[in-house]
Amino acid sequence: MDQTAPTTPDLLDRARALLGANDTGSFIKPSRTQYPHQWNWDAAFIAIGLSHLDPERGRQEVRALLRGQWRDGMLPHILYPDGPSGYFPTPDFWRVHESPHAPAFPTSGLTQPPVLATAVRLLHERAHDERASLAFVAEVYPALLAWHRWLRSARDPEGTGLVAIIHPWEAGTDNSPRFDAALARLGPVDPPPYERADRRHVAPGERPRALDYDRFMHLIGAYRDLAWEPAAIWERAPFLVRDVLFNAVLHRADQDLRALAALLGEDTAEPDRWLAATATAFEALWDEESGLYLDFDMRAGEPLRENTFATFVPLYAGLPSRTRAERLVREQLQDPRRYAPGGGTRYALPTTAKDCPRFEPRRYWRGPIWLSANWLVIRGLERYGLTASAEALRKDSLELVRRSGFVEYYDPRDGTSCGARGFSWSAALAVDLLMDD
Numbered sequence: 001m002d003q004t005a006p007t008t009p010d011l012l013d014r015a016r017a018l019l020g021a022n023d024t025g026s027f028i029k030p031s032r033t034q035y036p037h038q039w040n041w042d043a044a045f046i047a048i049g050l051s052h053l054d055p056e057r058g059r060q061e062v063r064a065l066l067r068g069q070w071r072d073g074m075l076p077h078i079l080y081p082d083g084p085s086g087y088f089p090t091p092d093f094w095r096v097h098e099s100p101h102a103p104a105f106p107t108s109g110l111t112q113p114p115v116l117a118t119a120v121r122l123l124h125e126r127a128h129d130e131r132a133s134l135a136f137v138a139e140v141y142p143a144l145l146a147w148h149r150w151l152r153s154a155r156d157p158e159g160t161g162l163v164a165i166i167h168p169w170e171a172g173t174d175n176s177p178r179f180d181a182a183l184a185r186l187g188p189v190d191p192p193p194y195e196r197a198d199r200r201h202v203a204p205g206e207r208p209r210a211l212d213y214d215r216f217m218h219l220i221g222a223y224r225d226l227a228w229e230p231a232a233i234w235e236r237a238p239f240l241v242r243d244v245l246f247n248a249v250l251h252r253a254d255q256d257l258r259a260l261a262a263l264l265g266e267d268t269a270e271p272d273r274w275l276a277a278t279a280t281a282f283e284a285l286w287d288e289e290s291g292l293y294l295d296f297d298m299r300a301g302e303p304l305r306e307n308t309f310a311t312f313v314p315l316y317a318g319l320p321s322r323t324r325a326e327r328l329v330r331e332q333l334q335d336p337r338r339y340a341p342g343g344g345t346r347y348a349l350p351t352t353a354k355d356c357p358r359f360e361p362r363r364y365w366r367g368p369i370w371l372s373a374n375w376l377v378i379r380g381l382e383r384y385g386l387t388a389s390a391e392a393l394r395k396d397s398l399e400l401v402r403r404s405g406f407v408e409y410y411d412p413r414d415g416t417s418c419g420a421r422g423f424s425w426s427a428a429l430a431v432d433l434l435m436d437d
């Protein structure tokens, strides 16, 4: 290691300082310039980091996010508690006040991968003040349950065991190639008038293309015209995808929700039913021929055949069999033509397989390394006792933050910084990985 690279205590201090600098007092911004509001899965990852540094502040982060919960249980992907900023979409763009379910202050109309129940469980397991922590779990449990129920009623009304997303932003991996075909099927789009703000702070080559943004805005336009009513959206959504990452994160979160229910002496029958249904239905997302988990485009009635890091996320939920887990590691994770260092990259894990023609090493979710993706995969590999692979990925993740700091994403070829600087979840998840020692 480079002699000038920060030591572990230095890194922990830097992470603490960054989270402090991004703290508004009520919530922690993902980054001060690019993302100055509260995001759903960002808040959960941030709370996981805070479970080590300042558990009470972690609990506050969860409470702050839950202020945005809709009356029907939906937990939105962006909260704008302080009103507009330079960020686009602006709060008014979503027109959520047209929904009878929307809360008092502005939010987006979409949701995001449900990491929150997992964060609450980790906060509790690491708490030193058992009584205060139990009181906190009892306080937030009904809201978590309501969100997980909403995901079933709104996004799996037929009770198949798999939920669907209605916009790539709901998967948190906006312009991943895995959505290209489903977005292309929209045909010519007709987005409401809008002006992007994201390229003011980040190089355009590291952000989604104009066509992707047109499609993202077109979908928002379609859903706000339906007043964000789940039943109408289910009938008419032009984009409806059973997403591997979202469903795997939900399955893991259901396990954690069940553990919280048991802790509180609540009935576990409902999460038990969800867990059984998803474990069975998830099999349909496995493609034996390619050895990958694939998203399913419900509108086209066919799988989305892209090789991205999402294929590893089921490990985090304990979904694959041991044979399948080992196959994913052998044929994908350890192959330098796909995900392993070598063959043009120095660090893992590129978010798209390198042999995919749509791999772009610096463009947002089309190839760069994200600490969140690495964290999900590391925790998944550990679950299977695949410790050498988990440790290699953990080592790369920490080398990246030592080398380039807590940035939004990293170029897998040389580890250089991409996207927003001073990015909160990179700091928070680095803390979680550092604390493994």
Ligand code: DGY
Pocket (backbone or CB within 6 Å): 077, 088, 169, 174, 198
């Ligand atoms: C953005 O603005 O790029 C976000 O990913 C939307 O959630």
